[in-house]
Amino acid sequence: MGISRRDLLQRSAGLGALLATTAGGLRISVAQEAEEIRFGTLCPITRAGSIFGPGAQKAMEFAAADVNELGGLLGGRKIRLYSEDSQSDPDAGVRAAKKLIEVNQVQTVLGTWSSGVTMAVAPIVMESKVVNMNFSGTTDLRDMKKDEWIWPVAGSNLAYGEMMGTYAIQQGYKNASFMAFNNPSGLTLGEEFKRVFEAAGGTCNVIVYNPNQPSYRAELTKALSTNPEVIALGSYLPDTTIILKEWYALGEPTKWIGPIWAVSPALVDAVGAEAAEGIVSIGAVPNFDSPAYAAFKERYEKATGQPVLANPFSAMGYDMVVTCALAIEAAKSAVAEEFRKKIRAVASPPGKKVYTIKEALDAIRAGEEIDYEGVGGNMNFDETGEAKPYFGYWIAENGKLDFKGPVKG
Amino acid sequence: MISYLIAIAIIGLIYVLLGLALNLQWGQTGLINFGHVASFAIGAYTSGLLSLTGLPIPLAMAAGALLAGLAAWPLGRLTVTLKEDYLAITAIGFSEVVRSVLENEMWLTRGPSGVPGIPSLFAGLPATERGAAILAALVIAAAIVFLLLERLTRAPFGRALRAIRDNEMAAAALGKNIVSFKTRSLVLGAAIAGLAGAFYAHYLTFVSPEQFTPEVTFNVWIAVIVGGSGSNLGTILGTFLLILFLEGTRFLNDLGLALDGSQLGALRFMLIGAALVLCMLFRPSGLLPPSTRSG
Numbered sequence: 001m002g003i004s005r006r007d008l009l010q011r012s013a014g015l016g017a018l019l020a021t022t023a024g025g026l027r028i029s030v031a032q033e034a035e036e037i038r039f040g041t042l043c044p045i046t047r048a049g050s051i052f053g054p055g056a057q058k059a060m061e062f063a064a065a066d067v068n069e070l071g072g073l074l075g076g077r078k079i080r081l082y083s084e085d086s087q088s089d090p091d092a093g094v095r096a097a098k099k100l101i102e103v104n105q106v107q108t109v110l111g112t113w114s115s116g117v118t119m120a121v122a123p124i125v126m127e128s129k130v131v132n133m134n135f136s137g138t139t140d141l142r143d144m145k146k147d148e149w150i151w152p153v154a155g156s157n158l159a160y161g162e163m164m165g166t167y168a169i170q171q172g173y174k175n176a177s178f179m180a181f182n183n184p185s186g187l188t189l190g191e192e193f194k195r196v197f198e199a200a201g202g203t204c205n206v207i208v209y210n211p212n213q214p215s216y217r218a219e220l221t222k223a224l225s226t227n228p229e230v231i232a233l234g235s236y237l238p239d240t241t242i243i244l245k246e247w248y249a250l251g252e253p254t255k256w257i258g259p260i261w262a263v264s265p266a267l268v269d270a271v272g273a274e275a276a277e278g279i280v281s282i283g284a285v286p287n288f289d290s291p292a293y294a295a296f297k298e299r300y301e302k303a304t305g306q307p308v309l310a311n312p313f314s315a316m317g318y319d320m321v322v323t324c325a326l327a328i329e330a331a332k333s334a335v336a337e338e339f340r341k342k343i344r345a346v347a348s349p350p351g352k353k354v355y356t357i358k359e360a361l362d363a364i365r366a367g368e369e370i371d372y373e374g375v376g377g378n379m380n381f382d383e384t385g386e387a388k389p390y391f392g393y394w395i396a397e398n399g400k401l402d403f404k405g406p407v408k409g
Numbered sequence: 410m411i412s413y414l415i416a417i418a419i420i421g422l423i424y425v426l427l428g429l430a431l432n433l434q435w436g437q438t439g440l441i442n443f444g445h446v447a448s449f450a451i452g453a454y455t456s457g458l459l460s461l462t463g464l465p466i467p468l469a470m471a472a473g474a475l476l477a478g479l480a481a482w483p484l485g486r487l488t489v490t491l492k493e494d495y496l497a498i499t500a501i502g503f504s505e506v507v508r509s510v511l512e513n514e515m516w517l518t519r520g521p522s523g524v525p526g527i528p529s530l531f532a533g534l535p536a537t538e539r540g541a542a543i544l545a546a547l548v549i550a551a552a553i554v555f556l557l558l559e560r561l562t563r564a565p566f567g568r569a570l571r572a573i574r575d576n577e578m579a580a581a582a583l584g585k586n587i588v589s590f591k592t593r594s595l596v597l598g599a600a601i602a603g604l605a606g607a608f609y610a611h612y613l614t615f616v617s618p619e620q621f622t623p624e625v626t627f628n629v630w631i632a633v634i635v636g637g638s639g640s641n642l643g644t645i646l647g648t649f650l651l652i653l654f655l656e657g658t659r660f661l662n663d664l665g666l667a668l669d670g671s672q673l674g675a676l677r678f679m680l681i682g683a684a685l686v687l688c689m690l691f692r693p694s695g696l697l698p699p700s701t702r703s704g
Contacts, residue, residue, distance in 0.1 A: 045674030054674075084659065085674035090620050092655075094613060095420060099659055102413030116619040119525055123614050127536050140522055182512060183521035210512070 036080040037073060037334040039064065039321060040106030040130075042096055042121070045085035048236075049113045051266070052135070055304050056111050056317035057083055062299060063321035066357050073328050073361075079321070082106055088113065090120035097121045101128045107336040110320045112136060113313070115184055122150055131336045131343070133320040135313050138184045146385045148340045153316050153377065153387045155284055157185050157234075160259050161192025163391045164232050164282045167407050168193075168257060169200040173230045177223040178206045179216075179243065180234040189234030189259065209239070216243045224252050233258035241270045248275035257282060260394070265310060265401045273399030281401060284312040285392035286376050288406075290355045296375040309403055312376065312389065319374030322357055323347050326372055329364045347372045347379040347387070415540040419612055421652040422547040426605035427629045428636070428644040429554055430598040435630075436639035436699075437567060438594040439574030441493045444484075444500030445629055447507040448477040448599035450621035452606025454511060454518060457527040457616050466530055470607035477603020478596045480507075485592035504623065511618040523617025530611040543612055550608070554601055558641050570594055571639075635688045637695025646696055650688075654681045 041060050043053035064079040072078045082104040086093035093112065100106045101124070108131045112118045115138030122141070125132040126149045134141075135154040142156050168176060176197055180190035187208065194204040205226050209219040220243055223231050231254050233240060240262040247254075248271070256263075260283025268276040286293055286308060296315060297308045308314060324339070326346040331339040345351075346364070351371035354360040363370045372379055377389040391407045427449060434440040456473030460466050488499045511518045518524065531542040561567050569590055572580040581587050610616050628651060636647020658677040688696070 046678065050674075083673075085677070087674075090615070090617060091420075095417065095656060096659070098413050098416040099656070102416070103410055116523065116617050119523060119617070120613060120615045120620075123525075138522065140525065144525070187520075210509070 035077050037077050037328065038104055038106040039079055039081050039108045039110065039324065040097075040100035040104060041081055041083045041108075041110045041317075042086045042093060042100065042117075043083070043111040043317070044088040044113045044117070046087050048088040049086070050088070051264070052113060052261075052311055052313045053085070053088075053111070055300070055306055055311040055314040056113075056135070058304055059296075059300060059314040059318040060110060060321045062296075062303075063318045063325070063357075067322070067325045070358055070361060073325055074332065074334060077334065079325060081321075086112060086114075086117050088117065090114075090116040093117040094120050094124065097124050101125070101130055107131065107334060107339075108133070108320075108324050110134075110324070111313075111317055115141065118150075118152075125149055129337045131324060131340050133324070135316065137188075139188050140184065142384050142386055148343065148385065149336075151343065151381065151385055151387070153320060153379065153389070154313060155389045155391075156386060157188035158192050159388050159391075160282065161189040161234070162196050163407050163409065164189070164257050164259065165193040165196030165200075166409055167280065167282055167393060168197055168230055168232065169202065170407075171230070171255075173197075173255075174202045175226065175228050175230075176202060176204045177226060177228040177231045178204055178234065179219060179223050179231060180206055180208045181236060181239060182208050182210050186234035190232075193232050193234070211236075211239060213239070214242075215246065217246050219243075220246055220250070224250070224254065228254055230255040230257060232256075233262055235259075235262045237262055237264065237267055237270075240267055244271045244275050244279070256280065259283065260312070263394075263396075263401075268396050268399060268401050273396075276396040276399070279396045281394040281396075282391060282407060283394070284316075284377070284389035285309065285403075285406065286312060286315040287374060287378060287390060290373055290375050292355050293375050309392075309394075315374070315376030316389065317376070319372075319376045319379050322360075322374065323372060323379055325357070326360050326364060326370070329361055344381050344385075346370055347374075348381050412537050412540055415537070415544050417652060417656050419540065419544050419547060419608075421649060422544070422551050423605045423609050423612075424629065424632060424648045424652065425551050425645050426547075426554060426608070427602050427625075428632045428648045429551070429558055429641060430601035430605070431629050431633050432638065432641060432644040433558055433561075433570075433601070434594055434598040436633060436644070437562065437574065438570045438591060439493065440591060440595060441497035442500045442595070442598070443497045443623070443626055443630075444502070444504035444507075445602060446621050446623060446625040447500075447504035448481060448602035449606040449609070449625060450504075450507055450511060450618075451477040451480050452603025453610040453616050453621070454524070454606075455603070456607035457524055457610035458517070460528050460611070461524070461526070466528060466611055470604065470611070473607035473610075474600045474603040477606065478600030481596050481599030482592065485595040486588070501623065504621075504626065508618055508621055511621065518618075521618055523615055523619070525615050527610050527614045527616065529614050530608075543608070547608055550604065554604075555641055555645070562641070566590075566593075631685060635685065635692075635695060637698040639699040640695065640697050643695050643697030643699070650696070654684050 043057040045053045064081050068078045084096035110133045112134040115136045118134045118136035133151045137157040178190045180186040190206045197204045207223045256279040260281050263281035300308045327339040327342040328334050330342040330346050349371045351369035354370045381387050394401045394403050434442045452473035455476045456469040459469040488496045531539045632647040632651045637643025
């Protein structure tokens with residue numbers, strides 16, 4: 001190899017400078033006062049989840065600021081958030097989680113989204129003794145042994161499938177097709193929708209399609225071949241856009257129901273008012289009954305310019321931080337291994353229902369048992385350690401997705 | 410901190426193995442393999458699934474590398490007679506076929522849910538020591554692969570590969586069996602990528618089709634091109650630089666840039682892109698291009 005010494009020096013100088021700056025950054029991050037309680041957030045800031053991630057992270061920042069404004073936890077310790085981007089990708093998510101846990105020494109990794117990311121991060125948080133709360137709905141997560149380390153709060157795909165099926169039955173539909181994106185989310189939605197729908201006496205034909213196709217004409221034709229009154233979707237935004245445009249071009253009448261992450265205002269914009277007219281969206285909604293909801297809504301919408309109903313994960317993100325904070329106060333410990341055992345206790349019945357952080361902290365300090373009801377949901381964790389959100393429905397009318405009201409199970 | 414560096418070094422070394430493999434195929438032989446991730450995926454899934462059936466991990470890993478190599482053989486036989494750009498398209502097709510199989514053959518791969526609970530290498534050790542042990546194993550594996558490839562590069566076999574790369578017609582006229590040389594280069598590279606996949610599976614303990622997107626292929630390409638196509642040392646340097654860009658930018662906020670989380674996310678990708686453009690502007694043949702004598 002003919003590399004001269006000067007060449008090598010020149011080349012390594014640049015690399016050395018880069019290394020030095022990175023190392024400087026590490027030093028700064030390690031030297032912090034011991035008083036702070038370190039929370040990590042790992043929301044999908046870029047790529048597929050970027051419609052939700054930034055808003056959820058913003059709401060987590062609100063919650064941490066609120067707790068700190070009330071004087072912090074455990075007699076004055078403040079929460080400090082360390083935020084990373086999962087890039088909606090398991091591989092990048094794992095590296096980011098490692099960074100949060102090892103470099104920032106956080107006690108929580110909150111807000112992972114997409115089943116792949118959460119499943120990949122799960123073994124790491126459990127082994128590192130860190131609490132994870134996530135927006136993932138895969139049933140693998142429901143079935144796994146979570147040992148109070150991992151808490152899904154956004155409702156599993158089972159809950160979504162059940163609610164879509166319930167809504168369809170309540171509309172009096174008897175004959176449905178279901179178009180399922182071929183991934184765990186789409187397939188579970190389809191199976192659960194079919195189960196609920198057929199249990200009520202309907203018939204449902206499930207068509208599974210593969211992602212990233214330029215056209216779904218063949219699958220659409222199959223779904224329409226049974227003349228369904230309604231086609232339900234277990235899908236995402238890009239594929240739903242293509243499916244709806246192709247359906248509109250075909251001109252065959254039918255109704256549509258989809259989950260909120262696919263049937264969103266962005267979808268209505270993408271396919272146009274006429275094609276979208278009448279399509280129903282089923283989604284998690286915040287806890288409208290919470291006295292703290294109105295203030296959260298105003299604050300969130302002012303800070304982000306995004307309607308809170310367009311991102312239910314934001315309010316849930318707020319609750320994640322609050323629930324962990326309350327568990328810390330109740331456990332009298334900021335160590336994840338200790339306070340994870342209080343998460344269920346402070347958020348689920350039995351106990352006095354509390355809605356604000358102040359109320360909750362006062363009650364805990366007075367030695368009362370509480371049941372925190374969040375702004376995003378009631379945060380009641382079931383026996384598998386999963387919280388089910390509230391659901392509502394939207395209908396697209398004149399190019400806008402209008403919120404109509406709650407769906408009762 | 411130390412565990413984080415170990416984690417990054419492990420991912421880095423897995424990418425080094427992938428880079429060395431691609432450097433053999435592209436840098437030495439001139440094969441435009443845009444389906445590199447397929448071999449990586451085959452290695453990861455084979456080793457992961459076999460170890461779940463109770464096969465000892467070292468054997469499962471060997472099987473992963475072997476199968477990745479074997480899977481590349483028909484690709485080689487079918488396509489190396491094609492001109493470079495056609496091979497590139499066929500290779501992308503091959504990698505998409507592999508990903509489709511992973512997504513759809515539920516009975517074998519659990520489809521898009523992925524395979525959780527793959528036994529970890531050195532599972533008996535506590536977390537940090539285990540990371541260090543995996544890292545040590547990877548360093549040894551990468552060193553062996555590196556020395557083997559360096560040896561190969563200097564041997565008549567390597568010279569023949571470069572002759573084919575530079576002028577296929579002339580090499581054929583000198584009596585070299587082009588198809589055989591190209592296939593061997595492709596298969597050996599694929600087996601190395603399969604080994605990288607096996608390490609990946611037994612390190613993360615979870616594999617899903619989402620992890621084997623074409624993006625992996627192109628990250629490796631970036632590392633090889635930035636480092637210097639044809640040079641093994643350059644490939645290693647390029648890989649470390651890529652990981653440094655990808656991971657180092659996470660620390661921007663700690664350097665006093667008080668950015669909003671979402672701004673930082675977006676800014677990171679702009680910086681990574683800009684850094685790569687600058688590398689190419691100032692070092693068009695890579696940071697450590699092969700010297701004219703050996704290249």
